[in-house]
Amino acid sequence: MPVEFWFPTTFFVRDLEGLELENIQNEISEILPNIRKDSTPAITGGNMMSTFLWGHGNADDIKKYKLDNLKKSIKQAVEDYTIGIKYNGKPFQFGGSWFNLSSRGGAHFDHMHPYTRIAGTYYYATNGIDGNLKFTNPNTVIQMGGFPGDKIPDEAVKIPPKVGRLVLFPSWLTHRVEMNETDSERISIAFNIN
Helix, strand or coil: CCCCCCCCCCCEEEECCHHHHHHHHHHHHHHHHHHHHHCEECCCCCCEEECCCCCCCCCEHHHHCCCHHHHHHHHHHHHHHHHHCCCCCCCCCEEEEEEEEECCCCCEEEECCCCCCEEEEEEEECCCCCCCEEEECCCCCHHHCCCCHHHCCCCEEEECCCCCEEEEEECCCCEEECCCCCCCCEEEEEEEEC
16 A cells, blocks of 8 residues: 555745746835735734734735735645645635734734635745744644654744745644744735635
8 A cells, every 4th residue: 555644734835036026025015005004903912913804804905905916926836735735626716815014022823714725924024033933733642652753843843934935834724923023024914725
């Protein structure tokens, strides 16, 4: 019997560059004053603002602000991600998107994105040390045994922010954004894929 993967957790990380990155950064730069105007304090507390519609459904800033270059890159990333894991389920569609702006003290507690399939984030502005994206290991008993768990982080995986970094992951995976302890503002756009 061939090797089968029953409980894997897959991630997709792409660092955009060149003209693709430049086009996305330019389209976000143009609408950033509106994003700041539309942002409200996040329920996470601290110094975090968001365009997420807390308690009122989901925002869709990619659609609202016509971020076509970003949408195109996300669609390509989803396609590459699903090909990479040999996924052949039903087609995907966008399920909402919102901006998060975090200054010193901004963080986001453990959460997941229910009622969707893939969650993701794109980093527009970061100094690279203003809060990692931290994923909790979903296998709570992995420390009890060895093979093949001895090659898997016991508690968490951290992905550092980087301008132009696009991250995709299963929406059920518990994650958080670590506190920004710098004087630099981190700006990202989170999104769901249904």
